[in-house]
Amino acid sequence: MSVDSKNSSITPGTDKEPKSSKQKRARVTRQQLMASARAIFARDGFQNARIEDIAAKAGKTRGAFYANFKDKEDVFFQIFEEALDRDMAALRPILQNVSTLEERLHVLAEYLCKLGKDRQRMLLIAEFKMYAIRHPRRRKRLADLHAMMCLRCSLPEIDELLPEYKLQNTTQRRTNSLAMGAIMEGLSVNQLFDPGSLSDDDVVRFLTICLREKLLPGHSSIIPNEAPLFHSFSSIESAPQNAL
Numbered sequence: 001m002s003v004d005s006k007n008s009s010i011t012p013g014t015d016k017e018p019k020s021s022k023q024k025r026a027r028v029t030r031q032q033l034m035a036s037a038r039a040i041f042a043r044d045g046f047q048n049a050r051i052e053d054i055a056a057k058a059g060k061t062r063g064a065f066y067a068n069f070k071d072k073e074d075v076f077f078q079i080f081e082e083a084l085d086r087d088m089a090a091l092r093p094i095l096q097n098v099s100t101l102e103e104r105l106h107v108l109a110e111y112l113c114k115l116g117k118d119r120q121r122m123l124l125i126a127e128f129k130m131y132a133i134r135h136p137r138r139r140k141r142l143a144d145l146h147a148m149m150c151l152r153c154s155l156p157e158i159d160e161l162l163p164e165y166k167l168q169n170t171t172q173r174r175t176n177s178l179a180m181g182a183i184m185e186g187l188s189v190n191q192l193f194d195p196g197s198l199s200d201d202d203v204v205r206f207l208t209i210c211l212r213e214k215l216l217p218g219h220s221s222i223i224p225n226e227a228p229l230f231h232s233f234s235s236i237e238s239a240p241q242n243a244l
Helices: 003-008 019-044 051-057 062-068 072-095 101-115 119-134 136-161 163-167 170-193 200-215 224-238
Strands: none
Touching: 019 051, 019 062, 019 072, 019 119, 051 062, 072 101, 072 119, 072 136, 101 170, 101 200, 119 136, 119 170, 136 170, 170 200
């Protein structure tokens, strides 16, 4: 029997299967499960999503799921981390074509607007946060993990986009990153809820203002047609509690 015929008779999953083939199959299985989880979470909600349904949609078993992930929270964070890595890889070449601070802020605002139009992604984030809110004992842990993941994945690219951002300490970076994420998600949800109520140009303009104010407070420069919105934000922040 020839070498080729011997290799062709190797059964996938056996000890004789080449290590590279096993690794490739494992990566494919993991990606299939993650894609299935995204769809199930968006369809059924994070809390109601069942591991059996995630595995079945991917054509896998519960055992295959648990061989790759500890639980639903684990697969969510893996999905989220992969998405952030993909975002940063896509953003880096775009940054190479801009030079001024205003251009960099505008590029980031445009990219955030684009991310906000991903319906499945926005549903996934909203569902997970609602799950955490409904489970107070787990909320703090989940919120801390979410915040640290955002911070860890975004720092190198944010520093590249906005060198001035390096002047902020870790606490400031974390607070501002979470604030910008919340603003982006809020605008996105309203666009998805009421299409046409906010144009992409509106969203980009609002995000640019917020980026300038929250990420670079020492570099705020009011553009005339943006001044009313900026001042409304400032008046709300400075108003006494009993005036709201």
